[in-house]
Amino acid sequence: MTRKLFMLTSAFALATGVNAAGADTWRYAFEEALDEVQGKFAQKFKEEIEANSDHEVQLFPFGTLGESADIMEQAQSGILQFVDQSPGFTGALIPEAQVFFVPYLLPQDEETLAEFFRTSTAINEMFPPLYEEQGLKLLTMFPEGEVMMTTAEPVTGPADLNEVKFRVMTNPLLVESYQAFGATPTPLPWGEVYGALQTGIIQGQENPAFFIESTKMYEVTDHITRAGHNNFTTAVMANLDFFEGLPEEEQTLINDAIDTAFEYIIEYQEGLTEESLEKIKEAKPSITITTLSEEERQPFMDTAEAVEQEFLEIGGDQAQEILDQLKADLEAVGAES
Structure with a gap:
């Protein structure tokens, strides 16, 4: 059986199993393992739903239903609820x-970043209608940690x-960003990355420290560079028809569980980056972990304006409005902090 056929068969099995599983069963897929940040968020959401209702939440970590494109298709079609x-x-x-x-749009301070995601007008008011156009109900966005480069050779500029x-x-836009950084960006599904690094097809990738550690990506890299250029963002969505078809009290149940899981995952991540880097260093003492100075970061920071202009070109009809609102939201939380 080919891999693609396996994905389609799995999706069909889910679809035909809806009646057997019962209306009380909700399905939730994510892009990481159960013990990684998205998995921890999903488990907290499941815990809250099941403690406060008769619903069961089935969790599907990365790989169980395919790659990212597969689970998005399944969510849009209603096979998955979340x-x-x-x-x-x-x-x-x-x-x-x-x-x-x-690059360099989001703040590095974790408390400021969390407050931005809680209160952002762009995230909480402007993005939901855009997701609805794709058959999705945007429930929340949250940060997963400082993005770091892993490379075969040291990076100082x-x-x-x-x-x-x-x-x-x-x-x-990520392609544009790494072109501006001087690299040759190479889009790849996540499942192919370890092997591509191992064989030298690619020489670098970026992810938060916890993900580099948990996926053992450090085994196929020699250098980790903290350029401070971004924080990994993720979004939790529901199938729009499913969500809008629920009674108001169940919509409230979901929103409350999302809010609880958001606060939980922010607290869970406190100290996670440094703890993960310590584990990497312990597992591979030869690896170098370098935090670039402000002077070393400046050439990377100088590319931000060009990438921002590219976003305005390719970022859709509301690109300028959303960028302006995001900056206003960031300025507001920055002033408060």
Whole structure:
């Protein structure tokens, strides 16, 4: 059986099993393992739903139903009720969501970042209608941690990324960002990344520290670079028809569970980055972990304006409005902090 046929068969089995499972069973797929950040969020959501209702929530970690594109299709079709997916993959559906890949836009301070996601007008008011156009109910977005580069050779500036084949998500703006950084961006599904690094097909990739550690990506890299250019963002969505078909009290149940899981995952991540880096260093003492100085970061920061302009070109009809509102939201939380 081919891999694609397996995916289709799995989806069909889910679809035909709806009546057997019963209306009280909700299905939730995400892009990480159960013990990673998205998995922890999903488990907390499941716990809250099951403690406060008769519903059961079935969780499907990465790989059980296919790649990111597969679970998105299943969520849009109603086979899945919930899906957690980064804007890095939904950027083709919702071009405005690519704004999260403008480098050096989001703050590095974790408390400020969390408050931004809680209160942002752009996230909580402007994005939901865009997701609805794709048959999705945006329930929340949350940060997953500082994004770091892993490479075969040390990186202290854009010149060190020259001709480096750098894996990126299938997102046009992320491609533009790494081109501006001097690399050769190479879109690849996540399932192919470890092998591609191992065989030298690519020489770099980016992810938060917890993900580099849990997926053992450090085994096939020699250098981790903290350029401070971004924080990984993800979005939790429901199938729109499913959500709108629920009685008001069940919609409230879902929203309350999402709010609880959001606060839980923010607290869960406190200290997670440094703890993960310590585990990586312990597992591979030869690896170098470098935090670039402000002077070293400046050439990377200088590319942000060009990437921002590209976002305005490819980011959809509301790109300018959303970018302006995001900046206003960030300025507001920055002033408060």
